[in-house]
Amino acid sequence: MNIGKASLATGVSAKMIRYYETVGLIRPSERTESNYRDFSERDLNDLRFIRRARSLGFSVEEIGRLLSLWRDRNRPSREVKAMAEKHVADLDARIKEMQAMADALRDLSHCCAGDDRPDCPILSDLAGSPAAASQGDTP
């Protein structure tokens, strides 16, 4: 199966398949006589695994470790769980940060008239004004 078919079959773009190969995430596939990549069912399974893991936000490096664990039939599930929990913690931290940004901006937005006048609490806040001043008002 060539790279186009493999891409269709797994939902991983051809570009990305080649990239995963160069960074060592997947083993180089077989090649046809004419040097086309030739993917086995096993290769496709790896690609699907990668796609799913990416969709859960794992980095390529983390997926490398997950793939090793997947291939190791003597893995302790403890290790997988630890990785998952750490990733969840990372996600939660980033979510919290973004939530704080969104909340702060929502507050400011809510206080902004949003009309033709220049007075704007959003800009005032960005300008670090303690009150409702803005550079245009007090240059």
Add this chain to the structure above:
Amino acid sequence: MNIGKASLATGVSAKMIRYYETVGLIRPSERTESNYRDFSERDLNDLRFIRRARSLGFSVEEIGRLLSLWRDRNRPSREVKAMAEKHVADLDARIKEMQAMADALRDLSHCCAGDDRPDCPILSDLAGSPAAASQGDTP
């Protein structure tokens, strides 16, 4: 005020100050005889504005527009509010995505024993297994 002092005074690293200059976010500052950058109070205000906007997640490009609006004393606050609302929407979308990832992973993690045994619903899920199979079990 040289770049080191400006960095301390604004919380923007010297590296970033130079970067913002090269990408045109800030105007090139004055220079001393010996070619050192020399920042005015106004420059510092711009840098503080940028730092605050970055902390709210605005991109450098968006901050460029915000700075223009800030400097334009005839701006309609409508434009600022629109930018803020769009940004909030972007944040919310990304938060939702990450929330979905975290929730999915939490579910899987919760079902994983996390001990010495190899059986692992997390890997099973990544492998796209409909049931609790894993590659190690069914190669």
Add this chain to the structure above:
DNA sequence: GTTGACCTTCCCATGACAGGAAGGTTTAGA
């Protein structure tokens, strides 16, 4: 046999940083 749709490798760009090298300047202390 031609055409079009593939494939190959290689290079470049993204965004917002950080690190570092090579070389000039300022400043503090001996």
Add this chain to the structure above:
DNA sequence: TCTAAACCTTCCTGTCATGGGAAGGTCAAC
């Protein structure tokens, strides 16, 4: 006054996952 440390300057590189595109080889259908 000299020197060493702590600055500053520009320029180049790498990050991470991804897309775009050029130049050239291959396959498939008609």
